[in-house]
Amino acid sequence: MSEPEDRRRMVRAPTSGDPAGRASADRLKSSRKHTASSQKWLERQLNDPYVQRAHAEGWRSRAAFKLMEIDDRFGLLRSGLRVIDLGAAPGGWVQVALKRGASAVAGVDLLPIDPIRGADLIEADFTTPGVGEQLLDLLGGPPDLVLSDMAHNTVGHRQTDHLKIVGLIEAAADFALANLKPGGGFVVKTFQGGAAGDILAHLKAGFTDVKHVKPKASRSDSSEVYLVATGCRVERGR
Structure with a gap:
């Protein structure tokens, strides 16, 4: 981020x-x-009250409250899960995953992330070949949950920015569907009008349920929303 x-x-x-x-x-x-x-x-x-709460409670970013809201609604996190966090900096979602019981967390971001006990964090471009495999190796097995709060630096050209948004969502979705355990979940940030219909169709084919969610912790003037996909249908021999 x-x-x-x-x-x-x-x-x-x-x-x-x-x-x-x-x-x-x-x-x-x-x-x-x-x-x-x-x-x-x-x-x-x-x-911002969420910024103030994050500082008071020791969360690295206000984004932690977004994941907590999503988890309270969908029950994604529980004891013993393996979690991969894409776009993990500064580490708020990693903190929440560990606090709510994840046994292993691997995260990646273009920006450096200060160490968090219990998590393996790398500085890299997720879309670079080999980075996904590195995350899986660090995790020690297939993930139960893939989180993506990735965002790109906008260039101010609407069509170009839209393509970049869609590209990141597609990359995260492809990774999740290729590696999640059956029954696993996927959360990805998008923006109103930012997720193309073919991505939604792809997710609906791979998961039993896909919903759009805007957490209360998301600013009202922000166009960000999250896609929450649960019940990965893909069977694979692992």
């Missing part, structure tokens, strides 16, 4: 020019360290 784009577009105050310009920059130094959109994001974070 990557940092919002606006936080990476910092604009440094000018350090040359006429004296008035320099004076203005100095006066605004503390109030304009961030762009307007970045400042708005920071204020929202500070005022």
Whole structure:
């Protein structure tokens, strides 16, 4: 999970020019360290009750509450499960999986993830050949549950961004269906209008039940939703 784009577009105050310009920059130094959109994001974070709860309760991100809500509704996590988390940084979902009884958790993200006791975490691109096999090796067997909170860095071109969203969902779904134990579950982040009909058909063919869910912990102005697929039908000799 990557940092919002606006936080990476910092604009440094000018350090040359006429004296008035320099004076203005100095006066605004503390109030304009961030762009307007970045400042708005920071204020929202500070005022977000889920961010505050995550900090108080020791969760690495507010996203932990999304998985807890989903699990409370669908009963995905239980003692002894093997879990793979795709797009695991900073580790909130890994924490929840372990707290709710998972015996083994393997996670991957493009960003580094600080170690979490009881989990094997790697920094890599999940879509790179061989990374999926590495996760399975770390897990020590086929997963009972595959989680994907992966998101891509948007480029601002609607059609391109849509294709990237669909590509990540397809990659996660293919991995889940190729490796889950029979009866296993799959949770994947998508966005309203982001999951193509053929992906849904693919999941409905491979699972007994597929539902769209928007947890209360998801911000109301966010278009993110989650697909929750349960009862993997695929039989394989493992």
